[in-house]
Amino acid sequence: MASETKGNWWIWKVFWILLFITAFEVALGIIKPSFLVDTILLGTKLINHVFIILTIIKAAYIINQFMHLGHEKVTLKWTILLPALILVPYLLFILLNEGLYTYLKI
Amino acid sequence: MDEVLDEALVKDHKPAWKGGDQPYEASYGKLMMWFFLITDTLTFSAFLAAYGFSRFKYPDIWPNPEDVFSHFPFLHGEHPLLFVALMTFILIMSSVTMVLAVNYGHKMQKKKVILWLSLTIVGGAIFLGSQAWEWGHFIHGDKGGINTQTEHVVHIAEGEKLSSVYALMGADGHDGNHHHYTVDQVITSLEANPQYNIRKANRMYLTNEDAITYLRENASEVLLGANLKNNEYGHPLFADYFFFITGFHGFHVFSGVILLIIILINVIKGTYERRGHYEMVEKVGLYWHFVDLVWVFVFTFFYLV
Structure with missing residues (x-):
């Protein structure tokens, strides 16, 4: 420890x-x-x-x-950070991009 | 058969990972807590991304957070953001007491661990109480709104300033009574009180006469307060996301408080003293900081942006 x-x-x-x-x-x-x-x-x-x-x-x-x-050890840092750093921006890109084209003009 | 089982049991009692076998130099339990937190990160990201999706879909009619969350307990008038800021402060503070508990755990100072863990539990409980107040206020509603056939919620205004259905009807929204108004009653009141008008869902103000025409053509019902089906603040999805995201986060805080109480009992009983380390406090601490971390994002995307 x-x-x-x-x-x-x-x-x-x-x-x-x-x-x-x-x-x-x-x-x-x-x-x-x-x-x-x-x-x-x-x-x-x-x-x-x-x-x-x-x-x-x-x-x-x-x-x-x-x-x-x-x-923590460098390998642990990347093991924890990489999935979030790759998947979260991807999720945001897909959803916000789709949100823009479903935009309803009032 | 029994011998095989015995052998397996003996094997299981050996520490699974020892020094050389720790590729991450972190114990099994800590690593698994981290992996759980990654999955939880993705869950919360999905919720907030979905919230962003809906906001980008209805940008013109989505409610302004500062019009919705503008109240502070025991204070009158509009105080946007102050109450959530206080809740954020409470959660950050409870994170600090948690780190202190973990730190004293490393030094094996049982009494200090008990002190700081207890304060963390108090912080968590205050946060949950604040959230209950916030939910109560949100459900009860404040200004009231009028729904239209296209689910564009319009609000009562006085000139270019937001007023409320209660002010128009000459009632006190917080007198403890259950209020109910029909669209016809609101239109009659608008005719009798020409100083009132409406603000459309896209934040355009109409004159009194235009407001009456608009309501006659479009209004479907008067909304007071919020539920999952509709709400006085704006699009139905707004309240749905509010209940779902803050509710899921609140459930995490609640679970965290339960976990903290369990480990506090263990600390008092001396379980970790006998075990030789306070790693359990550290693991629950990771979870507690994560809950704080999620709130930082909820605070930004629900209340600030």
Whole structure:
């Protein structure tokens, strides 16, 4: 068992990062800056891209630090990450693409 | 026959994987938890992708999340996002207490593991309570809506600002009574109160006269609250996804709380102390962080985007 002797400071560091990102997201969601809302990129508002990027950063911190995947063996990391990294974007591509062509004009 | 069985039993009692045989340098149990979490990742991805599909199919009439989730317990007025932000904070906080429990487990400090595990359970319970409040509010409804034959839910407005069916009918939606209105009653009220009008499903505001004409031609029923068949917020699929995705996530949190209670009892009994390691806490911790991870995505795609 890899029982590190390091203290708890890293846990609180990750906590503050996650909290800060969440607070930033909520502030953006309430203020809705017009240049982020009115700019459309790849079929959706720019603000949604910002939300998605921030969410992926949060997810990376949770997986790497809290779930400790960053400290596992390289082979284990890829065994766990690859299926998700291949299948999830594929699923999203198929469904969102089909969603676009079933789009019903009101 | 018995000898064969005995031999098998003896074999089974040996540790299946020892040092050299651990290709991933992780125990069997931890690896299987990870594999389960991968399958669960794909399940939740499918739910959220399906949600995205429906949203891309009905982009003009899909409800704005900030019009739907705009309330905070004990506070009046509109507070979009604040309550879900609090729920997110509670879940992140409970993830932190979970890591602390795992960390003290590595150091074999039983009392600290008990403390932080208990706090994690409290966090999980508060989250579940918040979700129950959120569901209650969602089911009861807030502003009411009027369904049309094409399932385009329209809302009562005052000028260019959303109002509610209750305001139009001069009632209090939260007085505890069961309200029911017909389309004719709403149209009569619109005729009597010309300051009210409607916002169509595609967020276009109509004038009072146009609103009355539109409702006479299209309206099918007045919707108050939400169920699986229809809801006051917008397209029926919106409530279906809400109940299904947050419900499935809530079920995960609930299962997590049960697992945490079981391992807390084991920690108190000293089971892991005798076993020589607190790996079970670590495995349940993985599950608990995963539940937090899923919520991060649900928060983004259901409430923010």
